[in-house]
Amino acid sequence: MKYVLSLRCRECGRDYPVAPQHVCEFCFGPLEAAYDYEAIAAEISRATIAAGPTTMWRYAPLLPAPAEGAIDIGAGFTRLREAPRLAAELGLRRLWLKLDGGNPTHSFKDRVVSVALSVARSFGFEIAACASTGNLANAVAAHAAAAGMRSIVFIPSDLEEGKIAGTVVFGGEVVAVDGSYDDVNRLCAELSGEKPWAFVNVNLRPYYAEGSKTLAFETVEQLGWRVPDAFVVPIASGSLLTKIGKGLRELHHVGLMPDEPGVTIHGAQAAGCSPVATAFESGTDDVRPVKPDTVAKSLAIGNPADGYYAIKEARASGGRITSISEEAVVDGMRLLARTEGVFTETAGGVTIGTLEKLVREGDIAPDQETVALITGIGLKTLEALGSSEPTYRIKPRLEDAIEVLGN
Numbered sequence: 041m042k043y044v045l046s047l048r049c050r051e052c053g054r055d056y057p058v059a060p061q062h063v064c065e066f067c068f069g070p071l072e073a074a075y076d077y078e079a080i081a082a083e084i085s086r087a088t089i090a091a092g093p094t095t096m097w098r099y100a101p102l103l104p105a106p107a108e109g110a111i112d113i114g115a116g117f118t119r120l121r122e123a124p125r126l127a128a129e130l131g132l133r134r135l136w137l138k139l140d141g142g143n144p145t146h147s148f149k150d151r152v153v154s155v156a157l158s159v160a161r162s163f164g165f166e167i168a169a170c171a172s173t174g175n176l177a178n179a180v181a182a183h184a185a186a187a188g189m190r191s192i193v194f195i196p197s198d199l200e201e202g203k204i205a206g207t208v209v210f211g212g213e214v215v216a217v218d219g220s221y222d223d224v225n226r227l228c229a230e231l232s233g234e235k236p237w238a239f240v241n242v243n244l245r246p247y248y249a250e251g252s253k254t255l256a257f258e259t260v261e262q263l264g265w266r267v268p269d270a271f272v273v274p275i276a277s278g279s280l281l282t283k284i285g286k287g288l289r290e291l292h293h294v295g296l297m298p299d300e301p302g303v304t305i306h307g308a309q310a311a312g313c314s315p316v317a318t319a320f321e322s323g324t325d326d327v328r329p330v331k332p333d334t335v336a337k338s339l340a341i342g343n344p345a346d347g348y349y350a351i352k353e354a355r356a357s358g359g360r361i362t363s364i365s366e367e368a369v370v371d372g373m374r375l376l377a378r379t380e381g382v383f384t385e386t387a388g389g390v391t392i393g394t395l396e397k398l399v400r401e402g403d404i405a406p407d408q409e410t411v412a413l414i415t416g417i418g419l420k421t422l423e424a425l426g427s428s429e430p431t432y433r434i435k436p437r438l439e440d441a442i443e444v445l446g447n
């Protein structure tokens with residue numbers, strides 16, 4: 041990894057070698073990749089990026105990219121689409137949707153996994169593993185398949201069928217655990233001490249997490265190298281939100297953007313699992329674990345590893361982390377579908393519902409150019425919409441069609 045200097049403890053600043061580890065032995069703080077920004081600045085420019093692949097790997101110098109090549113199955117460089125009809129309905133002047141359902145396994149998790157498994161392969165791992173709320177399992181199984189690795193994923197047993205099918209089809213071995221995601225995560229942390237496996241979000245977490253920065257890089261590039269006024273970001277572990285902030289600052293550090301980013305980063309959760317929003321709204325950064333009970337299963341992490349850092353990032357930017365009701369999640373999915381023709385999963389419903397609330401309560405002003413991260417597609421979470429029936433049922437006769445549809 042050319043530009044990664046070390047893994048650095050986010051708490052005490054101690055440096056560790058670039059290896060499969062994720063906690064500081066001294067203070068138990070999380071480790072994060074630290075880069076040689078000067079060296080990156082000497083190599084990267086808007087032109088070199090434009091000449092790169094049309095995937096997230098166009099930003100390779102800003103990722104922990106192994107020298108021998110990445111596992112690139114097309115993650116990233118998803119569409120950034122303006123959403124004028126939704127903007128008008130919400131009372132915003134300009135709104136953009138970052139459509140990460142366009143990734144190979146239809147969620148933003150392909151970004152983090154593409155980095156984690158590339159690094160895993162360079163470390164010599166043969167088996168990829170993860171604790172997942174569903175989307176991560178899909179992404180791990182697909183990338184492992186393309187890399188010729190074996191994959192073993194651990195999920196809570198109540199997951200949507202679409203997410204199980206979307207793992208098994210790639211040859212991923214699925215272990216359904218009778219418990220919540222937090223139980224699954226604890227089990228994986230224990231297993232990672234026993235097995236020589238690449239747990240993408242445990243022992244490879246410092247590398248994995250960096251993949252999320254590409255959402256920030258792409259948004260800025262796709263806006264014509266402009267930083268928007270506000271982001272609305274769904275929160276599970278809180279990692280994605282923190283990496284939007286880190287990614288935007290890095291664009292400045294390596295000289296791609298002349299100014300420090302002046303951007304507000306808001307966070308979104310569903311009421312049935314809102315430990316980060318609850319802490320934020322009560323003015324503390326002490327995130328109390330909860331037992332999730334939400335339709336937004338991909339965000340159902342009751343004890344979010346990066347919740348504390350997400351709160352710090354949002355506060356420092358002037359943003360707000362808040363939650364919406366479970367009904368509002370489904371309303372958000374329907375609103376986005378009805379106004380913009382985008383069928384998002386429950387996590388996207390959380391983002392849109394929260395965006396609506398933030399505009400209504402004055403946290404986002406009408407003239408603030410806003411980007412909403414739509415992190416996955418609706419076909420994986422059909423259950424959330426209840427049973428869908430045809431609007432009419434008729435015989436194959438002209439008069440029947442005219443009768444139900446009118447003239």
Ligand SMILES: *Cc1c(COP(=O)(O)O)cnc(C)c1O
Pocket residue numbers: 147148149175176274275276277278279280281338339385387388415416
């Ligand atoms: C995992 C996930 C998120 C949030 O990820 P964190 O980085 O853990 O906060 C958002 N949306 C979808 C669809 C996800 O699968």
Ligand SMILES: [Zn+2]
Pocket residue numbers: 049050051052053054064065066067068069
């Ligand atoms: Zn430390």
